Each structure stands twice: as C-alpha cells, then as structure tokens.
Amino acid sequence: MxxxxxxxxxxxxxxxxxxxxxxxxxxxxxxxxxxxxxxxxxxxxTPAHIVDAMKKAVENPEHHRYPSYEGMFSYRKAVSDWYRQRFNIELDPEKEVLSLIGSKEGIGHIPLAFIDPGDIVLVPSPGYPVYPVGTKFAGGVSYFMPLREDNNFLPDLDSIPEDVAKKAKLMFINYPNNPTAATADEKFFKKVIEFAKQYNIIVCHDAAYSEIFYEEKPVSFMQIDGAKEVGVEFHSLSKTYNMTGWRIGFVVGNREVLAGLGKVKTNLDSGVFQAIQEASIVALQTDDxxxxxxxxxxxxxxxxxxxxxxxxxxxxxxxxxxxxxxxxxxxxxxxxxxxxxxxxxxxxxxxxxxxxxxxxxxxxxxxxxxxxxxxxxxxxxxxxxxx
Incomplete structure (x- = not known):
C-alpha cells in the first residue's frame, strides 16, 4: 500500500x-x-502543594469520566479570580473564559474557527512556530510582521500594506515575547486595538510568559480599554507553575471569539482531565x-x-x-x-x-x-x- x-x-x-x-x-x-x-x-x-492537590483529585472517581468541553466552572472561576487579582480585570467565567489543553492547542485551533482558504493572518517573525502552522492548517496565508531590534522587537503596524490589512482576519502577538524576550507597553497595545478596529481583525495575544518577569510586571492586553471588543488572550500554567507536562491553559476575552473556538474544540477534543483542573485551581491560588x-x-x-x-x-x-x-x-x-x-x-x-x-x-x-x-x-x- x-x-x-x-x-x-x-x-x-x-x-x-x-x-x-x-x-x-x-x-x-x-x-x-x-x-x-x-x-x-x-x-x-511543579510546586509540591500543586502535586499534592493532584494526588488527591486523581483518586476522586467523579473525575474519571468525560470532563465538560469548556472546562469545569470552578476552574474558569479560578481563572477569572486570578485575572482580577493580578490585572484588576473582570471576566465572566461562564462566557469569557475557556479551558485549553495547554495554550498551544488553543493557538493552533483558533484559525480553524475564523480563517477560510486564502484569508490572511498577521504573524510575527521571529515568532512561535504554531502561529503560521495553525494558519496553514486552516488554509490561510501568513503575512509576516518583522520584529526588529530597532523597533524594540514590536511589529510596525504602519508598514502593513492596506490591501493586506483589509484581507486579514486574525493577528497573533506575543508579549513578553518568545523568542526575543521583548516586552510591550500600554501604548503599543492601544495601537493594536485601534488597528484591529479599523480593519476588523481579531487579535490573539499569547501571554504565556507574563509571570516570568524580573524588574517590572508586564501588562495584560486585556487591561487596555477596548481589548475585549477585538480579541482574546491565551495563557498557560506551563511556565508560571512549571507544569509543562500537565497540558492545561486557558483563553479569555471576547465571548464571540471564545464561542467560535469552543465550537472547534467540541468537535476535536473532549476537554481537560478534571483532576488536572482541580490541581490547577490550587495552582492559580498560589502565593506570589x-x-x-x-x-x-x-x-x-x-x-x-x-x-x-x-x-x-x-x-x-x-x-x-x-x-x-x-x-x-x-x-x-x-x-x-x-x-x-x-x-x-x-x-x-x-x-x-x-x-x-x-x-x-x-x-x-x-x-x-x-x-x-x-x-x-x-x-x-x-x-x-x-x-
């Protein structure tokens, strides 16, 4: 054969x-x-108190069955509580938080919800390889936004041709940035929001490294006025709590965007093992x-x-x-x-x-x-x- x-x-x-x-x-x-x-x-x-919570949760037979597609409400509530405490942001855990099997999974799947063959996705270069790969799987076309040192490794939105911007449906950004380690400020995020509103582009901000910082706390894209109108923010417990092998994350923000991603996920996966969600609630409550x-x-x-x-x-x-x-x-x-x-x-x-x-x-x-x-x-x- x-x-x-x-x-x-x-x-x-x-x-x-x-x-x-x-x-x-x-x-x-x-x-x-x-x-x-x-x-x-x-x-x-992984911190011991999280591992201990997992040991206890895995013995609960209620967690041995299929989990909910969107994630346990208690987990999504813990995410919204964490956002309130860390960023002073209010999120509706029912409609504005969605669990993920790690942020990579959500990032890879979101183009399937919004990209038709030939649609353009704005992708940073250098950047996380899943951005263009997810775009390709959906039949989209990546337009690469150069991240240059002379612009502090931020994309120059003004240099994007208007005909490209008009065809674009999604934009990926990532700060603190992998691989450049650059950070972004409120001024940049405000410009992204204005650009997204002008061209009707969904913004996907990958914030997986927001808690690995040194001299100054990074800001969240969701902290900026208008962010929920145009986009979502992906997060992972992998880096913050040393849980890369556990495969759990979340995405927050625009409820229509989350609903679209949720439709993809309900057809392709069956959610996150609930014992991991239970342990992750404990993780999100970890003392700073x-x-x-x-x-x-x-x-x-x-x-x-x-x-x-x-x-x-x-x-x-x-x-x-x-x-x-x-x-x-x-x-x-x-x-x-x-x-x-x-x-x-x-x-x-x-x-x-x-x-x-x-x-x-x-x-x-x-x-x-x-x-x-x-x-x-x-x-x-x-x-x-x-x-």
Whole structure:
C-alpha cells in the first residue's frame, strides 16, 4: 500500500524543536555531555502543594469520566479570580473564559474557527512556530510582521500594506515575547486595538510568559480599554507553575471569539482531565512568594549567562522577562551553522533564530532551563570557542 500525505503535511517545514531533539539525540549517541539550553521546558519541579492537590483529585472517581468541553466552572472561576487579582480585570467565567489543553492547542485551533482558504493572518517573525502552522492548517496565508531590534522587537503596524490589512482576519502577538524576550507597553497595545478596529481583525495575544518577569510586571492586553471588543488572550500554567507536562491553559476575552473556538474544540477534543483542573485551581491560588522564588532562580541564571556570554565576546541584552536570551550570532555564518558548531565543538545546544522565522536569522536563543552549575559549565565551554 502506498501512503501519501496531505499537501498541508507534505509542505510543512520540520517542527523546530523536533529537529533540535534529533540533533541532541545524535550527539548523545556519540557520548557527548550535552548542556541543553535550547527548549523552554522548566527544569524546576511543579510546586509540591500543586502535586499534592493532584494526588488527591486523581483518586476522586467523579473525575474519571468525560470532563465538560469548556472546562469545569470552578476552574474558569479560578481563572477569572486570578485575572482580577493580578490585572484588576473582570471576566465572566461562564462566557469569557475557556479551558485549553495547554495554550498551544488553543493557538493552533483558533484559525480553524475564523480563517477560510486564502484569508490572511498577521504573524510575527521571529515568532512561535504554531502561529503560521495553525494558519496553514486552516488554509490561510501568513503575512509576516518583522520584529526588529530597532523597533524594540514590536511589529510596525504602519508598514502593513492596506490591501493586506483589509484581507486579514486574525493577528497573533506575543508579549513578553518568545523568542526575543521583548516586552510591550500600554501604548503599543492601544495601537493594536485601534488597528484591529479599523480593519476588523481579531487579535490573539499569547501571554504565556507574563509571570516570568524580573524588574517590572508586564501588562495584560486585556487591561487596555477596548481589548475585549477585538480579541482574546491565551495563557498557560506551563511556565508560571512549571507544569509543562500537565497540558492545561486557558483563553479569555471576547465571548464571540471564545464561542467560535469552543465550537472547534467540541468537535476535536473532549476537554481537560478534571483532576488536572482541580490541581490547577490550587495552582492559580498560589502565593506570589512561591512564584518570586522561581523568578529569583531564573534571575540568577539570567545574570550568570548574560555576563558569561558577554565575556566570551557575544552581544547580549539582558531580558526583562521570560527565561530566554536572544543573542546575536557572533560570526558571519547562519544561525543553524552556528548552533551546529556550538554543539560539535563544546557540546552546548541552543536554538537557531531562523527556526522562528526568516527575520530570526542572525540570532540564537538560549533558555535558562538548566541549573546554575550547568550554565556556569556552559559558559566555560563557550569561552573556549574562537569567535
């Protein structure tokens, strides 16, 4: 039997992190001691009180049946309470909060609700690869908005051609940003809202890193007047509470947009395991002192890696949020070639910027997801490179 993939699969580029995993496996198979600073998967354990809540919840037979599609009301209420406490935003847990099997799932599915073949989606470049992939699966066309250092890694909305803006149905933005670690202020979000209203575009703000910050708390897109009229905000418990493997998140905002995404989800998944939702309610009620301890760990790692890379000859700007460093390639070679060189010569793995889109070329991304001892060792190895 001859198996033939659909065109949407055949024309997909290799998923960035799957390709990196393959590079890592090949190096490990040869006995390399790889220090992996490539993927944003927290190495810090999920806080114990959340794990304890999960242990208790998983024994409840009521949770062993199908969950509700939109999420338990108690979970959605916990999300709305968290938004009120963190951002001073009022959300209707019934209509303005929707549970997700991780924010990645919701981001990948939302184009299916609003994009017809040929419709345009405004996508940041560099950016999370799921934005253009979800667009492609829905038959849409990505128009890439360059994120350049001279504009603080914010998209220049004024440079988007009017004929493109008129055809656009969705816009993805992401602050604090992956991979650049840039943050956005109220002024930028206000401009996004004005642009969205002018061209009738749904804004999808990915705020997965809002709680990984250092000197200043990031603002929420939902805090800005008019945000609920034009869009939604995606969140995940993965980074904030070190729960990447648990696969739970949520999206809040415009109730019509959430209803559209909900229609897709009811036909494609059966919701989040309720025991995980129970534990996530406890997570959302976590004292900020616990989260500050996590941020302190990343802050120490950030400072160590920034100073170490600078001393090795790299041009580095200290990030104010996320657990990423967005670093210029110090040689006149491609980001992929430089990543391969690092892995081969000093057994340190990072991520090539071009993997996040054409406008990520010239940069590499380091993740602060190893212990300070391993980061110190990585710096010592990198210093041996002849840049």
């Amino acid at each position: 001859q198996i033939q993939y659909a065109e949407r699969i055949r024309t997909l580029p290799p998923y960035l992190f799957a390709a990196i995993d393959q590079m890592k496996r090949e190096a490990l198979s040869k006995g390399a001691d790889v220090i992996d600073l490539s993927i944003g998967d927290p190495d810090i354990p 002192n616990v989260l500050e301890q996590i941020r302190d760990i990343y802050r120490e790692r950030r400072d160590m890696l920034c100073e170490g890379l600078k001393s090795a000859g790299f041009e580095v700007k200290k990030p104010m949020a996320t657990f990423y460093l967005w670093v210029k390639v110090p040689q006149k070679i491609s980001s992929i070639d430089f990543v391969a060189q690092l892995l081969k010569e000093v057994e340190v793995l990072c991520t090539p910027g071009v993997g996040f889109g054409e406008h990520g070329e010239g940069y590499i991304r380091f993740a602060l997801t190893q212990s300070k001892e391993r980061i110190k060792e990585a710096v010592e190895r990198i210093r041996r490179l002849k840049l």
